[in-house]
Amino acid sequence: MSKITVLVPVYNAPKVVDFLLKSLRENTNRSLVDQIIIGNDNSDTTTTTLIDDLIEGDELFQHIKREKNLGFLGNVNDIFRRATGEIVVLLNSDTILPAKWAERVAAAFESDPTIGLACPLTTNATNLVLKPAPGQHWSDVDRIISTIEPVYPNCAPVVGFFLCIRTAFFNDADLLDPIYGNGYWEDTDLHFRSLKKGYRNIVIDNLFVFHSNHSPSFSIENDLKLINDTNEKIFSKRWCKQYKSMVMTQDKLGVMSRHATPSTVQTRYTYTRELEVLFVLPAVHANSGGISVVMNFVDELNQRGIAAAVYSYGHCDNLYVHTQLQNVPFMDKQDVLNQISKVRYVFATSHDSHEYAKAFANHYGAKFCCFVQGPEAAFAKGRHAVSISRQYKDYDINVAVSGYLARYLQAFEANTIQIPLGPSKFAFYASERTKRNPKALAACVRIDDLKGTGRLMANLVMAERAGFEIHLFGESNGWDIFKKAKSHGNLTSAQLAKLFSQVGYYLDCSHMEGLGLLPLEAAFSGCIPIIAQELGLEGIVTNGENVIVLPSEFPGTNFYRKLLSDHNEAIRENGVKIRDKISLESAVSSFIQQISLVRRTEQPIVLIPAQDQHLPSLVEERDYYRSQLETIYKSKSWLLTKPVRFAGRVVRKLRQVL
Structure with missing residues (x-):
């Protein structure tokens, strides 16, 4: 078979790079791949150090460190010239590859010598999308379609997230035309150049990869639309007629028709499997710290080979799930019973989820546990304090995400273990490449009494009068006192990390926080947290050392003027060091070790129809x-x-x- 060279252009975004390189290291057949070239386009220290650590001692990987940024297309063209394989696989850094991917790429090109370009199916790529069914991780979809005989249909058009190229057919000076600048439409341009030369461009329809489809390399401002619109005009001058003809003739759902249920892009098959952990959530949607923690926790477990899933008995935001996560929650209990044959641990995540989790634990004979992220007995003015305190003692294990919550649970004589949870240290970090405004202050606005919104607003008035530039995110519309403030709305984690890397301070007046994720995300990013009280951060932070605690409820304009005059660089530097004590990655490692979770083993796959009648329509707006x-x-x-x-x-x- 032909040898494959893998090309990975990288610019910052260490969290997605971490996922990708680990999947390449673990899932690559080294007899088929001659080298993996990482084009590091002058990334920051955190990204560069991560790459060095991951590939240390592995001769398959070649790490090219640039002293000058060439831009995406310049980077790609340079590493393409270095490729030695007959087939090149060009990867976006926000992709993750399944086991035996190389075998399927090589087989596709062996099937027809006229194939010039090829792409697999994926989670996000416009015309190549196949959505996981409820309860499926993206890798489950790959396991399913890998059992189906491929037909390699024509692709219309190829997309650059995972672009396979027969190198002999493309010996131009540049693989991708530099006229497209920072990217967008350059892969579609290559598609039509390939067709013009008489080659076939196909879909590898028995291969499925994860693609998150968002670029952490861009700023929080909406610069993507400008780049896209500019490049679309360039593309249209060249290929408008051919592109319109392609769009008019391609079939509805195109190549997904064999794999997807009618009128949707949801995979039509699933299979019975075993789980180590099942989390039960009241809902799944963006902009909820507790929900995001669990969903990211499950992603990290699955990445490490631990079979984990989520069941949600409430609202599920499909847009959030399918664009930001690697797994789709179960949304009907019958789907869980049909598809899951065994579960070792079932975790409730709130007072309301207790009975649902208990029913699953009883059905599977699993350990009944609770993932505790807040002092719920004190929520809702203590209305459910008695029943919640009894529930804690019913659980086989209570997992506390902070020392503060461990002490809270021990006060109820509950069986407790503690994990060192924090933000992902690769998603939130201080980059030396980001320009920070020390006179800018960010705040999250949430309409919830426990978030201390009233006190927050009063303090923001003082900060603004002192001379701070105010940045609001979250539910930031309708607050007329901040006509000069920059309102960013709800932010993804990548956008939030960018904001925290650009402002000097983050103000948080929350009450009853079991951990305090937002102040920690700020500290990890080199933004100094100003908090009303320590609570869940007790034992993690120290006033004046790595955070600033408000001296009173309303400290006055002079307090904020003093912040502007003081440099506080020591506090900023010490805040970043908290990453060494707690993080998502450390918490998952501790969780696996303390409850003795076991990596999944390969099991025979017997396909069964996905229970699409239990799922709301997944037809996307573009479809x-x-x-x-x-x-x-x-x-x-x-x-x-x-x-x-x-x-x-x-x-x-x-x-x-x-």
């Missing part, structure tokens, strides 16, 4: 409008009005000439 346009183009009225449209275009051109 909906595409189907509507298709209906219009095939309608009789469209055909009858063709002369009118033609006459209108002629009149417009005549007016331009005259």
Whole structure:
């Protein structure tokens, strides 16, 4: 078989790079791959150190460290010239690869010598999307479609997230045209250049990879649209006619029709499997710290080979799930019972989820546990304090995410273990490449009494009068006292990390925090947290050393003026060092060790129909409008009005000439 060279252009974003390189290291057949070239385009120290640590002593990897940033296309073209394999696989840094990916790439190119380019199916890539069914991790989808005989249909068009290239066919000076600058449309341009040369571009329809489809390398400002619009104009001048012809002729859902349920992009099959851990959540949606912690925790467990899943009995935000996470929660208990044959641990995550988790634990004979992120007995003015205190003693294990919560649980004589939870140290970190404004202060606005919003607003007035530039995120609309403030709305974790890397301070007035994730995310990023009280941060932070605790509820304008005049660099530097004590990665390692979780083993796959009747429609907005346009183009009225449209275009051109 042909040898494969893997190319990985990298610029910062160490968390996604961590996932990708670990998957390459563990899932690559080294007899098929001659080298993996990492083009490090002058990334920051955290990213560069991570890469060095991951590939140390592994001769398959080559780490090219640039002293000058070439930009995405310059980086790709340079490492493509270094490739020695007959096939090149160009990877976005935000992809994750499954086991036996190289075998399937090589087999696809061996099937037809005229194949020039190829792409697999994925979670996010417009025309190559296949969504996991409820309860599935993205790797489950790959296990399913890997059992189905491939047909290698034509791709319309290829997408650059995982682009396979027969190197002999592309000996131009540059693989990707530098005219496209920072990227976008350059892969579609390559698609049509390949077709023009007479080659086939195909879909490897028995391979599925994860693609998160968001670039942490860009700022929180909306610069992606400008880049996309500029490059689309360049592309249209070259290939407009061919592109329109392709769009008009491609089938509805295209190559996914064999794998997806009708009128959706949801995979039509699933299979029975065993789980180490099942978490039960009341809902799954963005902008909830507790929910995000559990979902990211499950992603990290699965990445380490621990079979974990989530069941949600409430609302599920499919957009959040399918664009930011690697796993889709179960949304119907019957799906869990149909697809899961064994569970070792079932975790409730709140007072409301107790009975649901208990039912699953009883059904599977699993250990009944609780993942505790807050002092719930004190929530809702203590209305459920008695029942919650009894529940703690019912659990086989209570997992506390902080020392503060461990002491809280021990006060109820509950069986407790503690894990050193914090933000991901690779998602939130202080980058020396980011320009920070020490006179900028960020705050998260949340309409919840426990978040201390009223006190926060009063303090922000003082900070603004003292001369701070205010940045708001979260539910930041409708607060008329901040007409000069920059409002960013709800932010993804990547966007939040960017914001914390650009401002000097973060103000938080929350009450009853079991941990205090946002202040920690700020500290990890080199942004000094100003907090009302320590609570969940007790034992993690020290006032004046790595955080600033408000001296009173309303410290006055002079307090904030003093912050502006003081440099506080020691506090900033010490805040970053908290990453050495706690993090998502450390917490997952501790969790696995303390409850003795076991890596999954390969099991025979017997396909069963996915229970799509339990799932809300997963037709994405773009697919909906595409189907509507298709209906219009095939309608009789469209055909009858063709002369009118033609006459209108002629009149417009005549007016331009005259």
